[in-house]
Amino acid sequence: MAGVSSTHRVYIATMYRLSASELTKRFGSRKVFSGITFDVMTGEVLAIVGPNGSGKSTLLMTILGELRPSKGTVVFADDRGVLTEADVQRTTSLVSPYLNLYDSLSGEENLVFFSQVAGAQITGKEVNALLERVGLEGRGPDLVRAYSSGMKQRLKYALALMNEPQYLFLDEPTSNLDESGKKIVYDIVEEYREKAVVVIATNEQEDQRFASQFCRLGS
Amino acid sequence: MPVNSAGLVAKTIAVYAKDVRLEFRNRYATSVVLMFAITTLAMISFSIGQGSLAPRLLAALFWIALFFSAMAGLSAAFVREEESGTALALRLKADPTAVYLGKLLFNLTLLSLVTVVVTPLFFVMTDAATDQIGAFVVVLLLGVIGLCAATTLVGAIISKAAVKGALFSVLSFPILITLLLMLVAATARVLDGQSFGGILMELQGLFAYSVVMITASLMLFRFVWRE
Numbered sequence: 001m002a003g004v005s006s007t008h009r010v011y012i013a014t015m016y017r018l019s020a021s022e023l024t025k026r027f028g029s030r031k032v033f034s035g036i037t038f039d040v041m042t043g044e045v046l047a048i049v050g051p052n053g054s055g056k057s058t059l060l061m062t063i064l065g066e067l068r069p070s071k072g073t074v075v076f077a078d079d080r081g082v083l084t085e086a087d088v089q090r091t092t093s094l095v096s097p098y099l100n101l102y103d104s105l106s107g108e109e110n111l112v113f114f115s116q117v118a119g120a121q122i123t124g125k126e127v128n129a130l131l132e133r134v135g136l137e138g139r140g141p142d143l144v145r146a147y148s149s150g151m152k153q154r155l156k157y158a159l160a161l162m163n164e165p166q167y168l169f170l171d172e173p174t175s176n177l178d179e180s181g182k183k184i185v186y187d188i189v190e191e192y193r194e195k196a197v198v199v200i201a202t203n204e205q206e207d208q209r210f211a212s213q214f215c216r217l218g219s
Numbered sequence: 220m221p222v223n224s225a226g227l228v229a230k231t232i233a234v235y236a237k238d239v240r241l242e243f244r245n246r247y248a249t250s251v252v253l254m255f256a257i258t259t260l261a262m263i264s265f266s267i268g269q270g271s272l273a274p275r276l277l278a279a280l281f282w283i284a285l286f287f288s289a290m291a292g293l294s295a296a297f298v299r300e301e302e303s304g305t306a307l308a309l310r311l312k313a314d315p316t317a318v319y320l321g322k323l324l325f326n327l328t329l330l331s332l333v334t335v336v337v338t339p340l341f342f343v344m345t346d347a348a349t350d351q352i353g354a355f356v357v358v359l360l361l362g363v364i365g366l367c368a369a370t371t372l373v374g375a376i377i378s379k380a381a382v383k384g385a386l387f388s389v390l391s392f393p394i395l396i397t398l399l400l401m402l403v404a405a406t407a408r409v410l411d412g413q414s415f416g417g418i419l420m421e422l423q424g425l426f427a428y429s430v431v432m433i434t435a436s437l438m439l440f441r442f443v444w445r446e
Contacts, residue, residue: 065445066307086314094311100304102237104244116233117313119226159308 016042016078016091016166018063018197023072025055025062032058033217036072040213042166045193047211048201054218056201057098060171063199064094076167088167090118093160095153096171101144107131107155108140114159122162130158135184149176157188168192171201182206230314234321238296239328247299248329252292256337259284264344277347278406282362282399284341288333289366294374294387296322301378310444319371319440323433326367326374334363351409354418358405361425365398368432375443398428 023036032055040046048056061067063074065088076083076092083091101110108127115122131140134154144152153176160168173189174182189210192198200207208214242249263280272280300306309318338359341347349355370391377386405421415422 064311066310068446089311092311094307096307098304099307099311101308102241102305103303104241105237109240113233113237114308114312117230117309117317119230119314 013042013195014078014166016076016197018046018167018199019075019077020063021073021075023059023062023074024070025058025067026070034071036215036217038213038215040197040199042197043194044212045189045198045200045210046213046215047208048199048215048217049203049208050217051203056217057096057171059215059217060094060096060169060199060201061098064092064169078166090163091166092169093163093165093167094169094171095156095160095173096169097175098171099156101152101155101159103145104143106141106143107136107147107158110144110155111140111158111162115162118163120163130161133161133184134158135180150178150181153177154181154184157185161188165192166196168196168198169201170199173200173202173207174204186210227314227317227320230317231320231324234313234318235324235328238321238325241299242325242329248292248295249332251295252288252329252333253336255291256284256288256333257340259287260337260340260344267345271346273407274347274410275403275407277345277410278403280345281341281347281406282402284337285330285334285362285366286395286399288337289330289370290388290391292329293326293367293370294377296325296371297374297378306378315441315444316437318444319375319436322375323367323371323436326371327363330363330367334359347410349410349412351412351414354413354415355406355409357415357422358402358409358418358425361422361429362398362402362406364429365402365425365432366395368429368436369394369398372432372436372440372443375440394432398425401425401428 017039018041019039021037024034025032036059038046048059050056058067062069065074076088102113105113108131111127111130112122127140128137131137134157136151136154136158139147139151144155147155170185170189173185177185186206189198189200193210198210200211202208241247263284297306300309370387373387373390373394377390380386401421401424405418405425408418408421
């Protein structure tokens with residue numbers, strides 16, 4: 001490579017892209033949203049905003065393939081082309097009030113289980129590092145049913161960060177969190193806005209300050 | 220976190236081990252299935268009293284007890300995921316095939332446990348008897364596999380429905396009726412003293428049923444799980 005010595009290699013990060021085109025969702029005769037179109041890439045943050053009941057969570061679930069759109073398409077892609085279903089699963093993480101972890105497993109057991117079913121093998125050291133990152137150090141062996149709602153939300157972030165996602169979806173990202181929890185979340189968003197596609201569904205003004213694009217629902 | 224090439228087997232075992240661990244801590248399905256089976260057996264025993272029943276009738280009663288026990292508990296593997304809100308995390312992170320196989324293994328373990336408890340009780344509480352233990356065990360094994368193969372997929376289908384119990388029975392009945400007829404016929408012949416040679420047709424049918432159900436489930440589960 002001209003201009004680059006043999007001892008120095010240049011790594012160019014893969015750029016990931018999330019596009020939606022004319023996305024529409026109906027439940028029976030009730031239209032939740034329609035004509036949603038956006039295109040976000042690694043390094044960008046899309047904020048989905050709108051009043052309660054405007055369909056923010058429904059849109060997130062539709063993007064993630066949990067709900068089938070009534071019309072329109074969603075495309076996950078990288079530099080090489082459209083991602084397969086397995087690639088999307090491997091590169092995507094979600095934190096949402098609708099996503100629960102196993103109450104009868106400990107925090108550590110939850111992380112180990114989800115790493116195993118994802119085809120990875122997380123070490124005890126990595127588990128501790130993740131728990132420390134979200135402020136749950138020392139609480140890993142406790143059953144999740146003994147966690148407060150804020151601690152459960154923190155554990156969801158530990159799970160979300162486990163696969164170092166290229167697509168990070170956050171639904172009401174700071175719900176149930178105290179001030180220190182919110183700071184952890186904002187640090188995470190700050191970090192991942194540089195290296196991933198981040199999509200945030202929120203009504204909080206403070207959450208929206210990271211956004212480079214907005215998708216307004218119910219207006 | 221480095222992703223290694225952990226295969227389908229490791230993922231399946233992870234799902235299975237998680238379900239066993241949850242069951243061990245909560246006794247969610249075991250207690251329901253066992254209680255149902257034992258209560259049904261007790262009812263049968265009291266109804267028969269000192270009377271003697273034909274082998275075909277005894278075989279039918281035995282499989283009715285196991286069938287309704289399966290109906291009572293085998294859908295729990297998926298229903299529990301939906302009701303506790305963990306299905307979303309599992310769908311987002313896990314390979315659907317590993318989820319199906321893990322749940323199938325869990326149901327096989329559960330129904331095998333029930334069968335191990337119920338079968339001796341059945342012989343004690345009724346006047347059933349056979350000297351063809353090997354043939355009886357093979358019929359039991361194929362019956363448990365067939366019941367689990369069918370009910371695991373149906374459990375996944377009904378897990379998102381509002382009226383799960385009723386729907387589970389309604390959807391399972393047409394799928395399981397062929398299996399139950401073959402099981403009753405094979406068990407009656409074994410109770411009548413026939414060996415492997417006398418139930419070869421039924422054994423072939425039972426084996427084919429399980430192969431077809433598991434193959435079809437593996438092909439269909441991805442769509443059932445995602446919808």
